[in-house]
Amino acid sequence: MRKATTIRLIVIFGAVAALEIACRAGWIRRFTMIPPSEMAESVVRLFGNPEVLSDMRQTLTAIAISLGGALVVGFLTGAFLYAVPRARRIADPLLATYYSVPVFVFYPLLIVLFGLNAIPKTVIGFLYAIVAMIINTLNGLDRVPDVYWKTAKAYQLGRWNRAVHLILPCAGPYLFTGAKLAVMYSFIGVIGSEFILSSGGLGYRISFAYNNFQSDMMYGLILFVLLVVIVINMGLYAWERVLMERRGGR
Amino acid sequence: MDALVTVRGVTRVFAAKGAVGEVHALGPIDLSLSSGEFFAVVGPSGCGKSTLLEIIAGLSEPTVGEVFFDGNRVGGFVPRGIGIIFQDDASFPWLTVRENIAFGLKRRGVDTPTVRRKVEDALKLTGLQQFGDAYPAQLSGGMRQRVCIARTLVLEPRLILLDEPFGALDQQTRLLMGDELLRLWRETGATILLITHALDEAAMLSDRVGVMSARPGTFLEVVTTRWPRDRDSTIATKPEFGEITSHLWALLRAQSIKSIRETATP
Numbered sequence: 001m002r003k004a005t006t007i008r009l010i011v012i013f014g015a016v017a018a019l020e021i022a023c024r025a026g027w028i029r030r031f032t033m034i035p036p037s038e039m040a041e042s043v044v045r046l047f048g049n050p051e052v053l054s055d056m057r058q059t060l061t062a063i064a065i066s067l068g069g070a071l072v073v074g075f076l077t078g079a080f081l082y083a084v085p086r087a088r089r090i091a092d093p094l095l096a097t098y099y100s101v102p103v104f105v106f107y108p109l110l111i112v113l114f115g116l117n118a119i120p121k122t123v124i125g126f127l128y129a130i131v132a133m134i135i136n137t138l139n140g141l142d143r144v145p146d147v148y149w150k151t152a153k154a155y156q157l158g159r160w161n162r163a164v165h166l167i168l169p170c171a172g173p174y175l176f177t178g179a180k181l182a183v184m185y186s187f188i189g190v191i192g193s194e195f196i197l198s199s200g201g202l203g204y205r206i207s208f209a210y211n212n213f214q215s216d217m218m219y220g221l222i223l224f225v226l227l228v229v230i231v232i233n234m235g236l237y238a239w240e241r242v243l244m245e246r247r248g249g250r
Numbered sequence: 251m252d253a254l255v256t257v258r259g260v261t262r263v264f265a266a267k268g269a270v271g272e273v274h275a276l277g278p279i280d281l282s283l284s285s286g287e288f289f290a291v292v293g294p295s296g297c298g299k300s301t302l303l304e305i306i307a308g309l310s311e312p313t314v315g316e317v318f319f320d321g322n323r324v325g326g327f328v329p330r331g332i333g334i335i336f337q338d339d340a341s342f343p344w345l346t347v348r349e350n351i352a353f354g355l356k357r358r359g360v361d362t363p364t365v366r367r368k369v370e371d372a373l374k375l376t377g378l379q380q381f382g383d384a385y386p387a388q389l390s391g392g393m394r395q396r397v398c399i400a401r402t403l404v405l406e407p408r409l410i411l412l413d414e415p416f417g418a419l420d421q422q423t424r425l426l427m428g429d430e431l432l433r434l435w436r437e438t439g440a441t442i443l444l445i446t447h448a449l450d451e452a453a454m455l456s457d458r459v460g461v462m463s464a465r466p467g468t469f470l471e472v473v474t475t476r477w478p479r480d481r482d483s484t485i486a487t488k489p490e491f492g493e494i495t496s497h498l499w500a501l502l503r504a505q506s507i508k509s510i511r512e513t514a515t516p
Contacts, residue, residue: 147338153309154334155354156327165357169344246385247343 034215042220043227052205052221059190059202060228062118066125067186071179074130078137078178088138095138098131103189107196121198125189129182136178140171173244180236187229254409254441255283255306260315261466262301274466276301278315281460281469283441285408288432290444290452292498293462294509299445302467303413306443307334319409333407333440337414341386341394341401348373348382351400358405372400375434392416392423396430403438412444416451424448425483428455432482449502453494454486461501464509470501 016036022028023035034042046052081088103124110120144167152162168175194203202221209218261277276298283289293299304310306317308328317324320331328334342350351372355365373379376396386394395415402410412431416424428451435442446452452459459473475494477485485491 145338145340147336147340150309150334150336151340154307154328154332155357156330157357161357165353166342169342172344243344247387 031213031215034219038216039219039223042216043224045216046220046224052217055200055202055205056224058118058200059194062122062190062201063125063186066122066190067129067182069126070129070133070182070186073126074133074178074182075137075175077130078134079141081134082138082141095131095135103127104192104196107193111197116197116199118200121190121193121201124193125186128185128189132181132185133178136174136181137171140174140178141167143174144170173240173247176236176240176243180233180240183232183236184229187225191225252285253282254285254287254320255281255443256318257281257302257306258316258318260302260305260312260317262298262305262310263313276305276465276467277312279468283409283443285441286439288435288442288444288455288457289460290446290456290458291460291462292446292449292452292502293467294464294502294506295447296509296512297462297465297467297505299462299467300413303334303411303443303445307332307411309334331408333402333405333410335395335398335402335410335412335415337417339386339391339394339398339418341397343386346383346385347378347389347397350386350397351404353401354405368404372404375403375437376400376430390423392419392427395419395427399431399434403434406438407440409441409443412442414445414447417447424451425486429482431455436479449495449498450486450491453491453498454481454483459494459498461498462505464505464512470505473497473501 019028019033020035020037023030023033046056081091106127107120107124110123114120114123148166148170152166157166190201191203194201195207198204202225206218206221206225209215209221257279259277260279262275264273264275266272279302291299291302301310305312306319306324308317308324308326311325319329322329342353345353348369351369352365355368360368369382373382376399378393378396378400381389381393386397389397399415416427419427431442431444432455444452444455453475456475457477459475461470461473462468463470473494476490
């Protein structure tokens, strides 16, 4: 194991152990926080609760739809803006300032438009994620060296072969970064929306547990969300590292 | 010998763009390359050497004039039978050396056993046998350029166009790569057009050297070297080599000064 990994694990386990001791010793009141070991037990219990399982399904479905939509539409929009410089000149200021707009403010409007169901939170997740994908698609395509475009002509590649075998692999690392950001943003968008007005989903369940003093349930749900996000991100990070090592960081 | 490439009255004028007026970059150029010939083009910076290569390759169109490859007019696309090697590293970092070399063959739908055989032959020919499974990032600049050469050679081009392929390499590596290029030229029997700014490289490698004027580039003189086909970098020690290089420089000196003055003028 590498030294950095060892130190990282020591820091994480040290912090968790310190929290456990602080909770057990009563330095942190039980009403404020339960010990991490009980949070872990609570996570296991969540899987026996049909209501929570339904919430998990709702949230993960909304995230999957918003993420899938953001990846596909974001990539296609990025490719379109790259191909049409005039459209890009119009869109550039909007893209640059997009994340300064708190998309959540549109949530009531989306509820008016779509009703109190899964659509508004899915749309919010999509809106949060899509621009990260557009910007990174543009970054990736901008960085395809001229020599690759000429190489494509030298090998008589048609549009499809050029895109699939040359341009996409070349822009791959940037598309990957866009996808990683889109994952995070869609989680934030969907779960954040569920906190506000939704009638189901993990965000709603955490909020409900908080308002009803169900600390076990609340911390179990928070830990579950954290674990899901960490596992997805670590998987993506490991995959990205393998790809980048092959390229020698190029 | 039959002419594999014929260039007739090729001129390239770039249209005015913003504050920059119309630029007459090249021509008129007339040139004929025989089958199996090694022809180098030297000239001052900005004289249109690379533009000429791109027009012959079919990567760009001449404003006036025509190019024929193997009797067919070139235009709009790169014809089969022409291979191009660029100065910039064009190896694909996401593919291994073997996959890089197989790239063009696979895109042309060549069957897998043939691809495998040709790739192994190309690895041997370019001295990359030990590096078939390596990624370009694990190789030196010279070896990456060899990967690009191998990727071009497997398609068995009859005309190989090289645009300053060793420009980014150090002098010793360039000499050795020159030797390799001569060996590949003999073994494949292809016609080579080499664009270079290095007079010694042009004098050492070529049967004929076309010396271009400052912009708009035209041929001032085509110098015949009379080297035997079976040659290598040791000819650089011969007195004739010095004579050829001196003659090339005598032709180019005034043009290079003109080119630098024009570049410096606002």
